[in-house]
Amino acid sequence: MxxxxxxxxxxxxxxxxxxxxxxxxxxxxxxxxxxxxxxxxxxxxxxxxxxxxxxxxxxxxxxxxxxxxxxxxxxxxxxxxxxxxxxxxxxxxxxxxxxxxxxxxxxxxxxxxxxxxIGMVFQHFSLFEAMTVRENIELAVTSRKKGVELSDEIRSVSDAYGLELDPDRDVFSLSVGERQRVEIVRCLLQSxxxxxxxxxxxxxxxxxxxxxxxxxxxxxxxxxxxxxxxxxxxxxxxxxxxxxxxxxxxxxxxxxxxxxxxxxxxxxxxGRSLKPPTAKAKKTGQVVFSVRNLCRAAESERNISLKDISFDVRTGEVFGIAGVAGNGQTELLGMLSGEVLADQDSAVSIDNVDCGRAGVQARRDLGLASVPEERLGHGVVGNMSLTENVFLSGHEKYGLSKNLLMHFSNARSYSQKICDEFDVRHSGIHVDASSLSGGNLQKFLMGREILQYPAVMIASQPTWGIDAGSQAAIHQSLLDLAENGAAVIVISQDLDELMALCDRISVMFAGQLSESYSVSSLTAQSIGLLMGGAQVELNQDVGNAN
Amino acid sequence: MEAITTVELIMLTVVSAATPLLLAATGELVAEKSGVLNLGVEGMMLIGAVCAFVGALTSGSWMLGIIAGAVGGVLMSMLFGLLTLIFLANQVASGLALTLFGIGLSSLIGIPFIGLPIEKLPTLSLPFLSDIPLLGPLLFSQDVLIYLSVIMAFAVHWFLNHTKPGLVLRAVGESHDAAHSIGYAVVKIRFLAVMFGGAMAGLGGAFLSLSYTPMWVEHMTAGRGWIALAIVVFATWKPGRVIIGAYLFGSVTILQLHLQGIGVQIPAQILSMLPYLVTILVLVLISRHSTRVKLNAPACIGQIFHPNT
The missing domain is CATH 3.40.50.300 (P-loop containing nucleotide triphosphate hydrolases)
Structure with missing residues (x-):
């Protein structure tokens, strides 16, 4: 990045x-x-x-x-x-x-x-959330030093390498970048x-x-x-x-x-030639998804409160929300998908129908689809088969249930169709969803939502931890969807991804969403500064914002 | 003078009612802090009670009785550890099974001993201190298990917060994967924690059959194991608050007896319900502060640990 x-x-x-x-x-x-x-x-x-x-x-x-x-x-x-x-x-x-x-x-x-x-810094951090930085480090080093002495040693090493750390802070209150610093310092103390x-x-x-x-x-x-x-x-x-x-x-x-x-x-x-995602000339139409003055108070000190978020997305457009994880993206996605209701009905509207107080199913009926960041557990149920997982979001649109009974043969053919069209490599549609690799699972999730032909698609971190091949396929499917007239919202912290996909980008920082900028007016450096919370003077994309 | 002795008597009974709860809850706290939810406390206490009684009666030594009680609890907890930590069985189901097993097994062992008399645990009066009026007999003229229950709660507090092994134990309960990746023996640490929980539950049972009511009665724990489990949550996994919790719940039990005794016009059944109602009420109240509970609650509690994933 x-x-x-x-x-x-x-x-x-x-x-x-x-x-x-x-x-x-x-x-x-x-x-x-x-x-x-x-x-x-x-x-x-x-x-x-x-x-x-x-x-x-x-x-x-x-x-x-x-x-x-x-x-x-x-x-x-x-x-x-x-x-x-x-x-x-x-x-x-x-x-x-x-x-x-x-x-x-x-x-x-x-x-x-x-x-x-040999020291290792893990991808999924191996830190203990409810403990302080010092306790986390004390657990991993074989130093005889304890308490204040260890704190001093942590400070001197972190200063020497320019990795600022406060040994007495609780890890759960740290940003992702700071957590990584803890892991690195932990390794460095072992020289x-x-x-x-x-x-x-x-x-x-x-x-x-x-x-x-x-x-x-x-x-x-x-x-x-x-x-x-x-x-x-x-x-x-x-x-x-x-x-x-x-x-x-x-x-x-x-x-x-x-x-x-x-x-x-x-x-x-x-091991094969890579087809880069291609976007054809797009026709953007009228506003199909709009968010107005959306607020959400933080439930706890671990949550971010959302402050007065507004944006519009038009048909055929890909709108990107950039930002370092933990700046309110998860909270925002919950409110957009309907898992958490807004205070006002007018806060969210799909196709000019206010639905801020409507739940997930009602919003799905209006044409919204969303793919959450956490694939297993939020996007699919890990120990249910692919076929059963198709039911979860698709039973209505695919006509998979009738009089409270499930239509298994239809569900099977749908899950087969998803796997075929989206190149999901699996050892059978009856296998548990958790047995798929991250990339294949994400392609399955995307396919499940895209084949329902949503008018508005929200994808959060769509290619996080996914290899180049699957990544290209997922990007292509999102671009195709927009080309077919859907409004696509991509929430991501991967700037290359946002630059490749989006027409407009806003940056999320500390629960606030910046104005939107057209991709051509942005450089990675300027988004990076916005992501870090700096105020940047940029030519705002007046034509599209609001 | 009469009034003072009544107050003293009530407080003495509160101490007695609180001690088995305190012992069992302190043990369970350590097990839960390591990430293991052992719902078999009731069963371990019963086995502890019957083993202690049989041990003391047959050997004639109260000391051997106490040891037998602890050993009985440890054996039960090892069975639980074997099932959940080695064979990776579900902890909730295994814990419930352990309680049912304990109820049955303790009844079986106890059949020949029902109704036999035994001498109550001797009180160890500390010189000088026990002569203090009012507080003296209350605090410093008790039996060994009562002293031990309070000492252990403080010791556990010190162990968890001021020693490296205590830090490791908390870490294992906080994230077994992270602890494993750093290189700690998750299963071994949890097994030891579970065994400690078993020993303490066994001592709680031993106190019941050797001191509280010095005899063996089938199912004599009467739900104290469950209250001990509730106390751990009530205390938000802090040993100091376990003492408060145990004495609070002990008081409610005693209050209920005395209210019945002085003829309060409430059905006895409702009064007997009091400790359980208070448990539920407290659980509801503290779970409102979700984050504060979460911070203390071991994040991995009840989760099965597969080392190779």
Missing amino acids: WSCLTGLASLENWIQPDPESVPVRTRDPNEFIAMPASNSLLSMRGITKAFPGVVANDSIDFEIAEGNIHALLGENGAGKSTLVKIIYGYYSADAGTIYWQGEPAKISSPAHARQMG PKLLIMDEPTSVLTPQEADKLFTVLRRLADQGCAVLYISHKLEEIRVLCHHATILRQGKVVTQCDPTQVDTKELAELMI
Whole structure:
């Protein structure tokens, strides 16, 4: 996300592939084995790990040198997280050898890995919400220091790296970026030799990501190796010295990411050519969804209160709501979808029908569809089959129930249709929804809503944690939907995504929604500043706002 | 003079009524703080009561009786730990089953001992302190389990908030996945916490059959295990408030007896309901402050931990 400056340029690359792009310089993995491991910190030979039904890692060779920032790339399910968990002692490999500083090593547990000098910052933070920063750090470090002494040590390390932290704050009150700082400081206190970062920027503003990169570069300069996992190809090109690409559990290639353009990296990852989402010329029509002076008081100190939110969306238009997670997006989505009712009926209207006091089903009847951020649990019921999940939002529009009885044959054909049209890879429509990978589940969710032909579609973080292939498919389906005359609202913190999809963007900060700006008037840097709460002078898109 | 002794008597009975609640609730608090909801407190208390009685009667030593009570509770809790932590059974269902099992098993063990007399636990009067008027006999002339119940509540408070193992225990209850990812042995820590809960419930039962009413009667806990569970929530998982809760609920029980005794014109059944009504009322009142409860409540309570996902 940091890379949005270059991101815009890369976006053009996606839409118009550069014919003279540099050919991929791949290296034969076997050549790699023969390399002398003089400054090699960690090297892995023939690592294999199988789970029931799938070989997650298939004789992987991998090497990382001191002071290197090494990218690990791959689609969801390519085996990145399995490999990393083997390094971190979470899993033990079925076969293969690990060498640590040239010596064969067995990493038996995460605690052991930390003792050896391996630190890890998790994608889904492994913090204890109800505890203070100091307690969280005390739990993870094997320091004899306690209480005030530890607090001082935390302060000195966080100051040294420019990662401001207050040791006495409760973690639940911290922003996502601050939580990540806690994790990083926690690792740094152990003075690690290898730091593993699992998709660290997916939750950061461009400015925060920038700061993180500075820290990582500094660590690398001091000789610490960084293993960097990300979907964001641009930032890998900017940050990393080496890249290893995995596909279906195998090493596809090793390359120098600065020498390869993002499109090729993406194609190496997914193993086929990538069709970038294309938007045809759009005709925007009259306002079909409008929100007027929407407010919501925070129920608790963990919630954000919404302040006087107003916006309009027209048919055929994609409207983006940018913002760092936790600035009221979840609260807003609940009010737009009807899970929480507004005080006034006029606060939300669909097709000029006021429905601020109407519930979810009434709004669905008016043509609203929404895909929440949390797929499992909110979007689908994990331990119900795909067919049963189709019922949940589709029983009305698809005509799946009659006289309180369910029409299972219709439901099955609908779920089959969703899976076919939206390329949902599954092992049968009778399987539990929770068995699908994130990308496939999201495609299923999108399909379920889109095939109901909504007039207004709201998608929150539609591609969070999803690989490039699925991401492109989801983006295309949203663009197609808008082209067919629906109003589409995308709530996201991924600027590349918003820039690629939207016609207009507003930024959410601390429960307030900024005015809307047409995408052409924005730069990633200016949205980034808005996301951080700064007041930015921009040419407001007068024509479309209100 | 007469008036003072009546007050003293009432307060003494309040202390007796509160002690089994305090013991069991303190144990359950530790188990719940580690993320395990053990609804089998009633069953563990009953087993503790019968084991303590049989132990004391057959050995003739009240000390061995108390130990037998604790061991009985621990064995029951280990059964629960085996089911829920090793075999990953549902905690609620297993806890309810444990209570039913405890009721049945304690009755079976106790058949030959019904109605047999036993000597009440001796009181240990602390020198000098017990001579203080009014407070002396109340605070410093009690039996060992009463002292222990209060000491343990403070000890648990200290353990949870001022020691590293206590911090780890809270962390395991807060997020077992995060604790596991840092490298703590989630199952082992929870098993120990559950065993502590069992030992304390067993001691609560032992107090009932050795001191409160020194004899064995079938189902003599009469729902105290459930009140202990309620006290933990009432106390929002804080040991200090467990003491307040246990004494509050103990007082209500005693009040109910005395109201019946002095002939208040309310049906006895309604008065017997009082402790349970108060429990429900308190639960409703505190759950209104949703965030404050959430902050103290272990976030992973009742959840099954699968280490490999």
